Amino acid sequence: MNPPRIISVDDHILEPGDLWAARLPDRFRDRAPRLVRRRGAFKEGPRGPWQETPDGEWADIWEYEGYRMPIIPGFAAAGKDLDQFGEHWDAMRYEDMRPGCHEQAARLVDMDANRMEASLSFPTFPRFCGQTFLERGERELSLACLRAYNDWMIDEWCGGAGRGRLIPLTLIPLWDPHLAADEVRRCAAKGSFAVCFSENPTKLGLPSIHTTHWDPFLAACAETGTVVNLHIGSSSTFPVTSTDAPRAVSLTLTYQGAAHAFADWLTSGVLERFPTLRVALSEGQVGWMPFLLERLDSIWNERPAYGDLTGRLTKPPSHYISGRVYGCVFDDVVGLRLRDRVGMEQIMFEVDYPHGDSTWPRTGEVFDKIVSEAGLDDRESYLLARGNAIACYGLERFGINS
Template identity: 55%
Template structure:
């Protein structure tokens, strides 16, 4: 799954262009390149990830449906669209886009930095401060989504927090449930969220990680069905070229079933890939499929 760099993590570059006709043409050209050229002859090794015209939710929905017709099941979106000057996920503006994603089984992927703003304490803080806090927007975004009512309105919608890591999830899930139980009467969600927010996380959300031992230690709270492994190649945070060794160290103590889900199976399910039909039903193949296919 290859995220955009030149258009930025959810296509902000084209959204910011003042000429909407040109912006839409660029979005479609990028997606055509992604599907037909980048992924076209890879025999499934490369998975298409599209962008949409963020300035118009109806056009975004049309682009999701256009690409779903050629087998695409992943789209980029902003973790916090209001940071881009766009309507929030509470506004109702995005409903056509969300409906299209739900109808076509297209997962909404929110990469860190997709709101064009990284967490920081001050303008003169070392860059290392922002780098160490890179998961903060994912954490804020998840709370936003869990209290938005969108996962009630669109119960089959799927979200993924790309590079958001997972070690922070147990406390956030505990906290949102506490707030729901104790404060929902005055917190604006009494009639909006009928179940504890964590229920929607376990049903609709995937956390993505590349180096997060704490998250795997807490796999029972994070959810073995809710995590997917990634590499961040070719960025400087990447585990490459020691990806397999890093992965093997992180999953020590997990069952073969948990390793398979985290390293491969959940991603196959999340992206609706036609892979590993034999592995799912054949004992002993899960660990091999999960780790050996990462290479040496």
């Protein structure tokens, strides 16, 4: 069997500098997010804030309503020596990164070189689920910014030559579940059937998934066949054990956000109330899932009242996995060896282009290696590379049928 072409369910886009200035209504244009060039540095190291200084390096900085976001090396690491970043962590300019980070034609070329057929990209300046527009700007301005992003994502980034290869992933106004439902339906009518949401909304000052607060939004997703995507870090938090721990500690523990979301969604009753709703845990890997499933089912079976599950679920938590909850891997051999405990049909593949964890441009080689080491047969290899992504996201709508 020829190696299957890969569908990556987690990549990223560096937005073009004129995205908002060119698309917002005139009354908002002077307050639009803008990409500006400043001199500065991370004075306290990579975990500290970027500060403008006259003797600093030139960098491209997103500015919006008093907020500044520098382009850090991890955002656009494709083609770079990652070890160099460990010693020299400066904000970047767009010309310092591969054009594929922000240009459609160049992205398609980089995909072709990497055995990739299709890609789903998360935002950068809005952050993984649009937190920037939740935290900054009056609501009317923020909603206009969010809709401008969604229109650009659907019509331009995923349009033209990108149609059927770049799969739309859109944002919602997190501050209002009814507006969120409206935006899900609006975007679905335009051709987007995947939406970003937070792995833990309480960390953003919002109600938890254990309430019914989000039901209007979730009902719209179920109605339109829109997949809810929970990217690690979409709670605006990453695990850190101590401020002096090496970056390796945080990189190793990033799965924890996905693990928390996994436990929340399987015990919340949401998947019972919305029996067709699908959820993808982006960049979380899956090796931890078998233990959590075993633990959750054990609590449900042996001590449901003590676990506060009485009345929440009618079936064990693991019942809600099949065809509903998907994990995503980029190099998780352990998780693939335990695939029967998770369900081979629930594991998708990601490239994470152009982030620091990305396997580009060696993704085909990495994929073949982990498939071999995990002992996947041809059918399982196909499901991992693309079959499960087609089923999860309904990619037949984009002409991807097999």
